[in-house]
Amino acid sequence: MTIDGKRVAEEIQEQVRLEAEGLRRQGVEPTLAPVLVGENPGAKVYFRTKRRLAEKLGIRFRGVELPADISQEELVRTLRELGQDKNVHGLSVELPLPKQLDFHRIAQEIRPEKDVDCIHPKNLGKLLFGGAASSTYTELRAREDMFFPTTAQAVMELLRAYKVSLAGKEAVVVGGGTVGLPLSVLLLREGLSTVTVCDRNTPDLGAVTKRADVLCVAVGRPKFIRGDMIKKGAVVIDVGINSTPDGIVGDVDFDSAKEVASYITPVPGGVGPVTTALIMAHTVQAAKGLINA
Numbered sequence: 001m002t003i004d005g006k007r008v009a010e011e012i013q014e015q016v017r018l019e020a021e022g023l024r025r026q027g028v029e030p031t032l033a034p035v036l037v038g039e040n041p042g043a044k045v046y047f048r049t050k051r052r053l054a055e056k057l058g059i060r061f062r063g064v065e066l067p068a069d070i071s072q073e074e075l076v077r078t079l080r081e082l083g084q085d086k087n088v089h090g091l092s093v094e095l096p097l098p099k100q101l102d103f104h105r106i107a108q109e110i111r112p113e114k115d116v117d118c119i120h121p122k123n124l125g126k127l128l129f130g131g132a133a134s135s136t137y138t139e140l141r142a143r144e145d146m147f148f149p150t151t152a153q154a155v156m157e158l159l160r161a162y163k164v165s166l167a168g169k170e171a172v173v174v175g176g177g178t179v180g181l182p183l184s185v186l187l188l189r190e191g192l193s194t195v196t197v198c199d200r201n202t203p204d205l206g207a208v209t210k211r212a213d214v215l216c217v218a219v220g221r222p223k224f225i226r227g228d229m230i231k232k233g234a235v236v237i238d239v240g241i242n243s244t245p246d247g248i249v250g251d252v253d254f255d256s257a258k259e260v261a262s263y264i265t266p267v268p269g270g271v272g273p274v275t276t277a278l279i280m281a282h283t284v285q286a287a288k289g290l291i292n293a
Helices: 007-023 040-056 070-082 102-109 121-126 150-161 180-191 205-207 271-292
Strands: 031-037 065-068 088-094 170-174 194-198 214-219 234-240 242-244 247-249
Touching: 007 271, 031 070, 031 271, 040 271, 065 070, 065 234, 070 102, 070 121, 088 170, 088 271, 102 271, 121 180, 150 180, 150 234, 170 205, 170 234, 180 194, 180 214, 194 247, 247 271
Parallel strands: 031 065, 031 088, 170 194, 170 214, 214 234
Antiparallel strands: 242 247
């Protein structure tokens, strides 16, 4: 069965719209300020997508576009100004950044209370605080002070929406980057199951992926995981977005994988719409937290 990410995203969007409306009745206009540096095509598309969705949901969009040759000091100054601006509630930086900019330094300049992409070390640290057994993802998502990396959270929300139980299951995450590492922690928290994180260069990768009851793939390689690498009946979550001459495709070969998987996300239309919806949800969450601080 194909997992309908658009449907899950629409459910999140409706809740966001209602909450944004409630904030406006209190005299607060929830405001998102993503910062776009340079001309990266993917980053520009995501920036525009956020603008359209924010306008649809009643969230003010105060995007900032900066030149690719901006200095580290200038970008830091911009982020600090937005962090101090009481009329801005959600703050993020579109990736990738130009090479002269240090992502780790930039991440630390985003005010944690406005960090809707969850890249500040303080927010990332909360995922590990107390160990994986201290709170499940379901428990943590109810906390108003808790942000999650949006793509990793989108995967978890899709699994929840389709009632995929993680208890006693083996989850395999292919790709240990900015999505794979936090996702592995969330999977471990929710099911206390066996979680394996591997890389596209892992020896005999197919043998590892074929163990997975839940297989999540985020390696940035078009159609990298084939159907013969997937366990019969597995749930497959494809995080990849790759531009090819044939259009946008995922990291999983959808046509061969759908013959084996019990559930599978399409690309586009799977993880992506939920990720963007969660940015809006985090903006409203941040607005609530800031007015109650």
